[in-house]
Amino acid sequence: MTDRVHLERDGHVAVIVIDNPPITSATLAFDDAMAKDRAVFQMLRVSREALALRHQFFAERESGKQPALAGVSPRAVQRLLVIGAGTMGSGIAIAALDAGFDVTLLEQDDAALQRGVARIHEHYAGRVAAGKVKAAAAAASEARLRSTTDWTAMAEVDMVIEAVFEDLAVKQEVFRRIDGIARPGAVLASNTSYLDLDAIACATSRPQDVVGLHFFSPANVMRLLEVVRGDKTAPEVMATGLDVARRLRKLPVVTANAFGFVGNRIYSAYRRQCEFMLEEGALPQQVDAALEAFGFAMGPFSVADMSGLDIAWRMRQSQAATRDPAARYVRIPDLLCEAGRLGRKTGAGYYLYDAGGGKSVRQPDPQVQRIIESASVAKDIARRSFSDDEIQRRALLAMVNEAALLLGEGVAQRASDVDVVLVNGYGFPRWEGGPVFWARDRGQEALQSDLDGLAEVGGSGFIRGDLRHVLT
Structure with missing residues (x-):
């Protein structure tokens, strides 16, 4: 046989x-x-x-290779201060403790601080109970943690990492306070996931010391770390960001400053295309199932429910004043938020969950279908059926097109960096290589024809990327 x-x-x-x-x-x-x-x-x-x-x-x-930084020495960093003791800040602190750094966790009030410290303690207790780490090693890591509500503590540290609410005004106020306290030469890092790093850096008198360190949640688990170069970031500060990333055992990818950097910008284009398909006739469970069949760990609407629909809603609201009125805009996510459906945490988003928003199996909701169908009627869109292949192809094409735009703008340095980001940060199946690998396998002629169709459904707001950036 x-x-x-x-x-x-x-x-x-x-x-x-x-x-x-x-x-x-x-x-x-x-x-x-x-x-x-x-x-x-x-x-x-x-x-x-x-x-x-x-x-x-x-x-x-x-x-991680940066020829432009050859010969540039990083600044010495041993003492880190993390501002924000929430899920992200606590995760960053754990990653730093595991890597041998001395860590100070800073919060604005005692209650929030204690919750963060408890979260860190529970992490190490769980690791010890599971046999993942020795009790002595866990105790040694926790011994290097200091917690405080006193901002003057940052005068003693080598690097400050801000991990507060994703709002530009909030982050600018935080950096103004940092500027008045942090010692000269300290590296000032923001964990912003999509905001303008230069606008944050300009809140200080030393924008050359500001770098973006975009961690992925949970920060102590996810390998990917986008190291964001601002317009005035000094070479030795970039070198320091990369050095700290490696010491944290992260996989660093350098990006220029642009909305969403590499990962969130491409993921936004991907999710937007999936929202187009909802308007045109698909339903969340069909889109999620098709992309999970391709190999994604979760479909985009399941991810949105898990993350919270209000996060992207706030981002869209912040962009409303500058949005191109001719660009195609899908209101379905906004309508869900307006109805109080913010995802798992409220028990309802694109799907229904149990009252606690726990780990129950997602359930399609007829109310969501009615909201989607009403949105199609409001735009006079005749709904049609979709095959899994079309859903997968359009979603991936949106990624490829956005990658071409990012490479053309110099936000991403290499086409292969796009694949590193999407595989390690966004659940793109490793055995599919990434959107760039997928595009090269598909071939230029097929891609050009497919992008013609993508441009047609995208409307006047669609910007077409130059595929040469992806294919060469």
Whole structure:
């Protein structure tokens, strides 16, 4: 019987299925068994999945290389202060403690501070109970943690990392206070995920010391770290950001300052395209199922419910004054928020959840379908059916087009950096390589034709990227 090899996807994992298992080789002569194993290996070696994994392997090793910083020495950093003891700030503190830094956690009131400290203690207690870390090592990490509500504590540290509410005015006020206290030469880092880093840096008298460090949640688990270069960020501050990232055991990707940087900007284009498809006839559960079948850990609407729909809602509200009135805009997410459906935390978003917003299986909601269908009627859009293939293709094309725009603008340095960000930060299946790998595999002629269709549904606000940035 001839061996047949194919790959099946199970969540994050590509599972190798061999119809005539190699265990049968145990009944063969040694040389025959080795020949059979070699044949199976060769079939796997040249598979598309193997090529994609090798692409991602080398892309990750390339992402941290910065020839422009050759010979630039980072500033010495041992003492870190994290502003904000919420989920993100606590996660950053844990990552820093694990890496051997001395960490001060700063909050505005005692109650919030104690919640953050308790969260850190529970993390280490859980790791010890699970046998993941020795009790002595956990105690040593916690011993390097200091917590305070006294802002003057930052006068003693080498780096300040701001992890407060994602609002420009709030962050600017925080950086004004930092500027008056932090010692000269301290690196001032913002964990902003999409705001203008230069606007934050301008709140200080030393914008050359400001760098973006965009961590991904949970910060003590996720490897990806976008290191954002502001217009006035000094080379040694960029070198320091990269050095700290590596010491934190993160995978750093350098980006220029632009709305959403690399990851959130591409993800926004992806989610926006999925929202277009809702208006045109798809439903959240169909879009999520199609993209999960492609290999994403979660579809975009399940992710939105988990993150909270109000986060993106606030972002859209902040952009409303500058939004192109001719650009296609989908109101469905706004309508859900206006109805109090903010995701899992309220028990309802794109899906229904139990009263506690817990881990129950998501349930489609007829009310959401009515909201979506009413939105289509309001725009006089005739709803139609979608295949899984069309959903996947349009969502990925939106990513590819936005990647081309980012590369053309110089926000991303390398096309392969896009794949590193999407795979390590946004659940893009590793065995598919990333949107750039997917685009190159698809070929220029097919992509150009597909983008014609994407431009048509995108309307007058659609900006087409130059595919040469992605394909070369």
